Amino acid sequence: MSSRIKVWVRTRPTQSFATDHIEIQQENKTINLYQNRQSVRQRQGPANSIRDWSFKFDGLLQNVDQEAVFEAVGLPMVTDLLKGYNGTILCYGQTGAGKTFTMTGTAEYYKHRGLIPRVLQDLYRQIDDMDDYVVTVRASYLEIYNEQMFDLLASVTGQDTQASLPGITEEEGGVRVKGLSTVAAPNEEEAMNLLFEGETNRAIGGHILNKNSSRSHCIFTIHVETRSRVHSDANFTVSKLNLVDLAGSERLNKTQSAGKTQQEAMYINKSLSFLEQVVIALTDKHREHIPFRQCKLTHILKDAIGGNCQTVMIANIWPEYDHLDDTISTFRFAKRMMCIPAEPAVNVQADPAVTIKRLEQEIHHLRKELAMKDALSNHGHVHYEALTEQQMCDIESEIRRYLEGGQNDIEVTSIRQVQAVYSTFRKFFRQLEEDLQAKFKEKIQAFEKLKATLGESGIPLGHESPFDRRTPVDDEEGSALDTPMVGEPDGRGFGVGVAPKDAKAAKGEAAKVAKLKRAKEKEKQKEKEPSAPTPQPAQMQPAAAAPPPSSSQVMSKEKERPSPTTEPKKGRKDAAEKGDQRRGSGTPLSPVDMAPKREPSMPQRPGTPPPKDQAFDEFKSDKGADVHKIFIQNKDTLASKKTTSILFGETNQQHKAQHRPDSHSS
Numbered sequence: 292m293s294s295r296i297k298v299w300v301r302t303r304p305t306q307s308f309a310t311d312h313i314e315i316q317q318e319n320k321t322i323n324l325y326q327n328r329q330s331v332r333q334r335q336g337p338a339n340s341i342r343d344w345s346f347k348f349d350g351l352l353q354n355v356d357q358e359a360v361f362e363a364v365g366l367p368m369v370t371d372l373l374k375g376y377n378g379t380i381l382c383y384g385q386t387g388a389g390k391t392f393t394m395t396g397t398a399e400y401y402k403h404r405g406l407i408p409r410v411l412q413d414l415y416r417q418i419d420d421m422d423d424y425v426v427t428v429r430a431s432y433l434e435i436y437n438e439q440m441f442d443l444l445a446s447v448t449g450q451d452t453q454a455s456l457p458g459i460t461e462e463e464g465g466v467r468v469k470g471l472s473t474v475a476a477p478n479e480e481e482a483m484n485l486l487f488e489g490e491t492n493r494a495i496g497g498h499i500l501n502k503n504s505s506r507s508h509c510i511f512t513i514h515v516e517t518r519s520r521v522h523s524d525a526n527f528t529v530s531k532l533n534l535v536d537l538a539g540s541e542r543l544n545k546t547q548s549a550g551k552t553q554q555e556a557m558y559i560n561k562s563l564s565f566l567e568q569v570v571i572a573l574t575d576k577h578r579e580h581i582p583f584r585q586c587k588l589t590h591i592l593k594d595a596i597g598g599n600c601q602t603v604m605i606a607n608i609w610p611e612y613d614h615l616d617d618t619i620s621t622f623r624f625a626k627r628m629m630c631i632p633a634e635p636a637v638n639v640q641a642d643p644a645v646t647i648k649r650l651e652q653e654i655h656h657l658r659k660e661l662a663m664k665d666a667l668s669n670h671g672h673v674h675y676e677a678l679t680e681q682q683m684c685d686i687e688s689e690i691r692r693y694l695e696g697g698q699n700d701i702e703v704t705s706i707r708q709v710q711a712v713y714s715t716f717r718k719f720f721r722q723l724e725e726d727l728q729a730k731f732k733e734k735i736q737a738f739e740k741l742k743a744t745l746g747e748s749g750i751p752l753g754h755e756s757p758f759d760r761r762t763p764v765d766d767e768e769g770s771a772l773d774t775p776m777v778g779e780p781d782g783r784g785f786g787v788g789v790a791p792k793d794a795k796a797a798k799g800e801a802a803k804v805a806k807l808k809r810a811k812e813k814e815k816q817k818e819k820e821p822s823a824p825t826p827q828p829a830q831m832q833p834a835a836a837a838p839p840p841s842s843s844q845v846m847s848k849e850k851e852r853p854s855p856t857t858e859p860k861k862g863r864k865d866a867a868e869k870g871d872q873r874r875g876s877g878t879p880l881s882p883v884d885m886a887p888k889r890e891p892s893m894p895q896r897p898g899t900p901p902p903k904d905q906a907f908d909e910f911k912s913d914k915g916a917d918v919h920k921i922f923i924q925n926k927d928t929l930a931s932k933k934t935t936s937i938l939f940g941e942t943n944q945q946h947k948a949q950h951r952p953d954s955h956s957s
């Protein structure tokens with residue numbers, strides 16, 4: 292196979308052959324072009340800097356008939372097509388150079404048939420000789436007119452011939468046009484009818500250089516599928532041959548096109564310019580991006596000029612002096628095409644039905660071998676088929692006994708049984724997870740009901756649920772359980788912890804504690820009321836009256852713990868003087884003597900404000916009675932809330948103890 296695209300040159304027969312400017316060397320497959328600048332200026336064409344040109348191609352077809360063209364270009368492509376290779380024959384050149392004549396020929400004379408009819412004839416001839424293969428042939432005919440794609444075989448399939456095709460997709464097998472009909476052609480006659488049907492739907496126009504000029508690019512594709520009759524192999528080959536008839540490049544100053552013909556020429560030249568850009572990009576080894584998507588033509592020909600396809604280009608020229616510039620442009624494009632690498636490869640695919648049948652047979656043989664091996668090794672009867680519903684139920688029962696502790700191990704008999712065991716464990720785990728979530732939701736609902744009930748009774752619980760703050764606590768067996776926290780967090784995300792059950796008060800004891808606290812508060816309030824002053828001797832009267840005993844002092848008296856910080860300064864002074872007298876007399880001081888003596892309350896002097904503690908007690912009993920009452924009520928409410936929190940924590944701990952994971956596993 293060729294490692295690059297091949298190029299053949301075909302000249303149009305003419306009586307005005309430019310012998311002075313075109314030299315054809317058949318032996319060397321070379322064409323030399325000679326021109327001078329003066330003649331270029333006289334013809335008002337582009338002035339090229341090079342006067343002489345020399346081009347060497349893969350073959351020259353000068354003054355040859357259609358049969359010679361087919362034998363040189365078409366016949367090798369048909370042979371490779373049946374072997375599984377993709378192929379493309381591309382006709383390129385200026386308008387009127389003979390591209391359509393080379394590709395399709397004319398219908399007036401049989402010997403003027405083009406490449407497509409001759410390829411179809413030879414294809415079916417070779418298929419008839421292939422007795423060991425089943426060959427299926429399909430055909431499609433695509434037209435690109437003014438950058439719109441049309442199906443030329445739409446009338447055969449009953450579709451709208453005027454509707455344009457939606458777009459192009461790239462698949463693993465190559466580029467495919469959406470909505471393009473692929474019609475089966477079981478014989479040569481059916482294939483020729485499809486070709487003639489498509490030819491009648493082509494867009495053809497006329498201008499000065501060609502009365503029947505093609506105004507669109509046409510691609511006739513032959514799809515071949517080859518299967519072996521002898522070998523039972525699942526592989527088969529799929530190949531296709533693209534026969535491309537490109538519209539000719541036109542110079543508007545030569546064709547003098549106007550109106551619709553001019554618009555068609557602009558689209559044709561634009562698409563051919565994009566094709567040349569793609570060819571230039573493919574020849575550049577350092578180029579990463581190839582602009583195949585610039586137009587419909589380059590996108591469809593992506594497999595032909597850039598994939599695993601064997602491509603041959605026929606460069607059609609008009610060897611007259613007036614068309615020398617177009618001939619040079621055609622040759623330059625052809626030389627670029629010769630630089631594009633090609634990597635043809637056989638397109639082998641696997642038949643899914645045959646592959647499935649072959650694998651089933653292989654599985655059957657492997658099962659027989661396993662059964663024989665088990666019989667020789669005394670493994671008993673081992674099942675290698677899929678497990679039945681009864682076997683799955685038995686596996687579930689066995690796993691339940693294993694989890695409950697009634698069975699120590701699970702006997703492994705096959706790989707399928709191991710897979711079923713793992714699947715059952717996963718099922719039990721998910722079921723346990725769902726049960727725990729459902730019970731947790733029930734606890735939250737119970738808390739919300741309790742919160743609503745206490746709210747109606749006038750005891751608010753706040754907005755935070757005790758289930759919102761949880762901390763891992765180890766149960767008796769060492770597993771972490773999520774239990775509600777007791778107390779407030781320390782500000783860094785850590786809770787105070789959970790108190791043990793023996794540290795919590797019982798339900799009846801909590802009410803007694805609250806009642807006892809209220810009784811103590813009332814006793815303190817009575818003790819703080821002012822008493823009547825008693826007369827004191829003159830020598831015992833202090834400089835200032837001592838304040839009445841506070842609540843803290845009352846508590847200290849009950850506990851018989853004197854507090855030196857609450858004694859008056861006079862008591863400390865007398866104790867010091869008494870201590871000095873004892874030290875002077877030599878008598879040791881006892882702790883009672885060293886303690887400061889408390890003086891009885893004395894009547895206050897006129898105009899002297901009362902002490903701070905006494906004034907505060909008078910305020911609470913007179914003007915601040917309402918405020919003090921509210922303070923007492925708030926303390927009672929706080930005590931009630933603490934009692935409720937203790938009760939709720941104890942209830943939650945009981946629920947936790949009842950719903951531990953070890954109880955669910957059974």
